[in-house]
Amino acid sequence: MADKVLENNQVSVTGVVDSEFTYSHEVFGEGFYMLEIVVNRLSNMADRIPLMVSERLVDVTQCYIGKTVQARGQFRSYNKHEEGHNRLILSVFVREFEVLEEDAVCTKPNSVYLNGYICKQPVYRMTPLGREIADLLLAVNRPYGKSDYLPCICWGRNARFAGKFKVGEHIHLWGRIQSRTYQKKIDADTVEKRTAYEISVSKIECAE
Incomplete structure (x- = not known):
């Protein structure tokens, strides 16, 4: 059953490491660390993706x-309480990690499948x-009764199609993780630069 649930959320990313490991937390004596990689797009832009x-x-x-490096795992979320609000934190929970040769060729450096x-x-x-856009929030089941809440964005015909979905509708989607920076106003004198992450959807369909 756990393996079936793991199949709901599949990620594979390949990119260049751009940070040191930084400590995140510990669970049952096992330490977890954050690492950032830069993944190039076909448009010559790049996404900065956090790995746990x-x-x-x-x-x-x-x-x-x-x-x-190439990392495979799941795109996960958790709520971090700060400044009196809950902030959704997203990262790739890594299950497989491999260092590649410098000249390695990857045809799909950034791919995601979600069933939620x-x-x-x-x-x-x-x-x-x-340009037509639709924003979705997808709940994807995780083992042990937990769920990840993942923001997704659709474009064009996919946006028109997704805009008609109802809460509770069961869907499958494919796409990639994208990052974008924005300015967060902390107070009258302070503006903080932050990075948001979401799934850019390339294909979406209703589950049967």
Whole structure:
């Protein structure tokens, strides 16, 4: 049953490491660390993707900056309470980690598959330039009765299709993890630069 639930959420990312390991937390004596990789897009832009890696999976005392790595796992979320509000924190929970050769070729450096349920009414809109967009929040089941809440964005015909979904609808989607920076106003004198993550959807369908 646990293996079936794990299949609901599949991620594979390949990119260049751009940070040291930083300590995140410990569970039953197992330490978990954060690592950032840069994954190139076809458009020559890049996404900075955070990985959560167990110290039992890789030697976290080593520096991997500049190395190309491939990570497979799940896109996960948790709520972090700060400044009187809950903030959704997203990262790739790594189950497999491999250092690749510098000249390694990867045809799909950033791919995601999710099987989940619409948990918030989709928001369909058009940009000032006339581009169609729909924002979704997908609940994806995890083992032991937990769930991940993952923001997704659809474009064009997919946006029109997704904009008609109802809360509780069961869907499958495929896409990639994308990052974007934004300015968060902390107080009258302080503006903080932050990074948000979401799934950019390339294919979406209703589950039978």
